[in-house]
Amino acid sequence: MLFTEDFLHYVWKFRLFDRLNLCTTEGEEIEIYSVGLHNTHAGPDFQNARIRIGDTTWAGNAELHLSSSDWQRHGHTDDNAYDNVILHVVYNDDAPVTLPSGRAVPTLELKNRISSDLYQRYHNLVFGNQTIIPCEAGIGRIDPLTMQNWLTRVLVERLEKRAEAVNAALAINRGDWEETFYQHLAANFGFKTNALPFELLAKSLPQNILAKHKNNPLQIEALIFGQAGFLENEPEDEYPRSLKKEYDYLRKKLSLTPVENHLWKFLRMRPQNFPTVRLAQFAALIVQSSHLFSKILELKELKELRALFADIKVNDYWENHYRFDKKSPPSAKHFGQASVDTILLNTVALFLFSYGKHIQTTYFTSRALKLLENIPAENNHVTADFTNLGVNIFTAFESQALLELKNNYCDYKKCLQCGVGIKILKPG
Template identity: 75%
Template sequence: MLFTEDFLHYVWQFRLFNRINLRTTEGEELEIQSVGLHNKNAGADFQNARIRIGDTTWAGNAELHLSSSDWQKHGHTTDGAYDNVILHVVYNDDLPLFRADGKRVPTLELKDRIPAELHYRYHNLVFGNQSIIPCEGSIATVDSITMQNWLTRILVERLEKRSQTVIAALQQNRGDWEETFYQFLAANFGFKVNALPFELMAKSLPQNILAKHKNNAIQIEALIFGQAGFLDGEMEDAYPKALQTEYNFLRKKYTLSPIENHLWKFLRMRPQNFPTVRLAQFAALVYQSNHLLSKVLEIKDIKEMRELFSNIRVNEYWETHYRFDKESKASSKSLGAASIDTLILNTVVLFLFSYGKHLQLQYYVSRALKMLENIPAEHNNITDDFVNLGLKINSAFDSQALLELKNSYCSYKKCLQCGVGIKILKPN
């Protein structure tokens, strides 16, 4: 049966091999006092191991390979980083290895020491023909404590990875958290389809310019629609004409250049999601809430956070329009509950976490995780698959963690790096 070096690491780390009468391949008595710490960076696989060989106890590193000859194939013979390896652990000892001083590298062969049942379960897990995830037949049997601990860990992993984009943008904005939040919030107002033009619009219109017009809704709307490229050409209605007049003046005053209008997508979208409507909502939010990030950092309750987005009032023109100069049946253009939760999930939670991590303020990190527990779980193909496998998804905390589990572990069959996979493989 097939297996990988990761499997050997797993067997060694958890001592899942027959340890009776251990000896090196040269016959010396062997006692493993500590397998060492698993090293996922450059260097030996397990560091600070403690092993007695014969009458001598050694402290150093252990290196693992499927075959002894892999030591040479991987270039360890001439690499000084491996001079302090005290034990070479292999599945198959096919080649004796010697140090520069002529002494043989102590080797432990595990070929006949790994339980057949463990080998079989690993093979079925990683090399089986499962259609959804490798452990689809077993994941529902994992106890709730193990599952919740692992989901918490990988949720933090997910947020840490996503926060890297926030910190990169923060550096480009010279440490300005408010400007960075404004740009990310704008991008998320585009809800994937129009995220790019929304982001480009925000970057072309710095928040400090909008702040100078914080008491004038028409000027803020003019700046946002103008920079979005929607105020070119002839207008018929009084409202867009007024916006156009304001924008032409402000554009010259601040030497602004609008983005290309063709970047915006309307095709196959519900009118409620048209970029013009989203821009109107974004303009209303900017007008009604200066220093948005400061407000977000102050709000502790999910209900109050939702109210920040639900209480925005767009210009009355949009009650009977989805696009300029095209009247439509009257309808509310306020943000829906699902859209608000999506904005909180993708912007507010991310920034609370990033802000707390970057400034080492655990309070904000905890608030981000708590907020996820109060947002309904997302429904998509991945979460639906997990539900069908018997898992309960109670909130966005769970759904976000399961997205990370699927995309970063299950899809790459990293079962031996996954708390769920380790639990399933471990002998009872």
């Protein structure tokens, strides 16, 4: 048989082996009251098991290996963490195991106790020739309750991991949530292509500098475009020339160093997504908004959150320009709903969740999940693949969870750690 130790963990955890006349390799009768709690960290695989061996009921840990000799090979012999192992569960018993104290560890061999049907289903799932995900033949038939429960868990895992990055940035910003939110928001204004230069821009231009010029939109725009490196050369049009004049003065006064302009990407982008347009929108948001994160904590309705970003109005210059000194046909440069929802998904929901975790209040984490439930699903190749496999995807809650599922479970074939994989493998 070809399988991993994870399969043995799965078999033990759900007792999917023949339990008739269980006995150790030494012939002592075994009765399993509890297999224990699966331990995914260092130490024995299952903790707090309760097992009767012969006439004695033991409470302790169970360790699982493909072969008994793996005990020695994995360095458990001299590891005190394994002194409380009461049962060694193996597929193949090929060597006795003894602790430094001299106590022999009872062994249960499962070689002839795992059904060929279970093994075949496992083999087809993990070692099959699937093209998209391991369970592509069965995921569309998973009942809605199982799917929803698992996607909820996976989504929370995704948000918790991303919250770690928020906490790291928060520590650098000395606990300033507004500044941390501002930096993260800036990165997301650049979307994937220009996230880095947008983030560098925000870090080079703290909110306390912008706050001093809030009543002068031209100076805000000058600071944004100047720090982005778009005012290094002498412009032709009057508007960018006025920006450069303001920026040159402020740059000297505030000892500013702009972001390297070559970092900004225009290639293969729709003009509406040019970084110059996004910078104009970002500047407009800065002008009209103050204490943005505090406002977000107060607003509960999706339409109110959307309004924070949808109502921003850029300088009239951009109505017929996508870049400085290059005129274009008139076109509104408002922030479209799809772009707004991307910001709500990647920044607002994340920060609501992170803040709730930080202050240990489920009110904000629940609001984050509810927000994702009310935003339409993303449209990308991952969601398209799942849709083609029969998975219903309506909201960002589901699309974000499926991205996490694909990237951190399916791609690594962690089927035995996945609620969908376990459901497919379970008998009946």
